[in-house]
Every structure is written in structure tokens, then in C-alpha cells.
Amino acid sequence: MFERRPFFVIGDLVCNALAGAVVAMSVVRLVDGGWPMPVGMLVGMVAGSLLALLLAMGVSTVLGALEVMLPMMTTGMVVGMLAGMSPATGNMTTGAAATNGALVGVVVLVGTYILNAYVRSRGDVWTP
Numbered sequence: 001m002f003e004r005r006p007f008f009v010i011g012d013l014v015c016n017a018l019a020g021a022v023v024a025m026s027v028v029r030l031v032d033g034g035w036p037m038p039v040g041m042l043v044g045m046v047a048g049s050l051l052a053l054l055l056a057m058g059v060s061t062v063l064g065a066l067e068v069m070l071p072m073m074t075t076g077m078v079v080g081m082l083a084g085m086s087p088a089t090g091n092m093t094t095g096a097a098a099t100n101g102a103l104v105g106v107v108v109l110v111g112t113y114i115l116n117a118y119v120r121s122r123g124d125v126w127t128p
Contacts, residue, residue, distance in 0.1 A: 011063045012071065012109055019055050019072045020079045020105025021098035023048040027083035028097040040084035048080020049073060071112045075105040 027044040035043070056072040079101045086092045086100075 016105035016109040017102040020101035024097035024101025037088040044080035044084020048076040052076020
């Protein structure tokens with residue numbers, strides 16, 4: 001049910017944490033200033049998704065496209081939105097943004113694994 005091969009599990013963890021950190025640092029620098037929160041969130045979501053897509057394409061040949069794309073794209077979108085809103089609430093350093101982005105990336109990966117387990121366990125009920 002879960003991916004158990006250490007290479008892939010560690011690869012997923014590192015890739016999601018790295019994507020979260022890179023997206024957060026990039027979006028905090030991009031949105032730095034007096035942008036309104038909704039605009040910063042929208043710009044962060046788009047920029048985070050695009051940046052995560054580029055990062056995912058780079059590692060998908062090694063770790064598998066579907067297993068990497070779904071969590072990394074979700075990480076990019078969620079971290080981009082959070083990092084896009086954070087400058088509106090106060091100054092955030094790039095180091096703090098990277099730490100927060102990496103943590104959110106790990107949380108998104110764990111949530112993806114849990115949702116995958118749930119969907120697979122219910123598959124026989126949903127399909128004839």
C-alpha cells in the first residue's frame with residue numbers, strides 16, 4: 001500500500017522538503033513589499049505551481065512521474081499561497097520561509113500518503 005523502498009521514500013521526502021523551501025524563498029522574495037494579501041496569495045500559488053512543476057520534471061525520471069508530481073505540485077501550490085500571504089502580515093526572512101516551506105512540504109507528503117492509503121483501501125467498494 002505504501003511505498004516502502006528506502007530510495008523512493010527518502011527521495012520523496014527530500015524532494016518535497018526541497019521544493020517547499022525553494023518555492024517559499026522564491027515567493028517571499030517575489031512578493032516582498034506591500035502587496036495586498038489576496039494578490040500575494042494568487043501570485044504565490046501560480047509561481048509556486050510553476051516552480052514546483054519545473055523541479056518535479058527534473059526528478060521525475062529518477063523517482064517516477066506520478067509519485068513525484070502529485071505531492072510536489074501540491075506542495076508548490078500550498079507553500080506558494082502561504083509564502084505569498086506572509087509578507088502582508090510582516091517581514092519574513094528567506095531562512096524562515098525556507099524552514100516553513102520544507103515543513104509544509106513534509107506535511108503535504110504525509111497527507112498524500114495517508115490519502116493514498118485510504119483511497120486504495122476503499123477501491124473495492126467504489127469500483128465493481
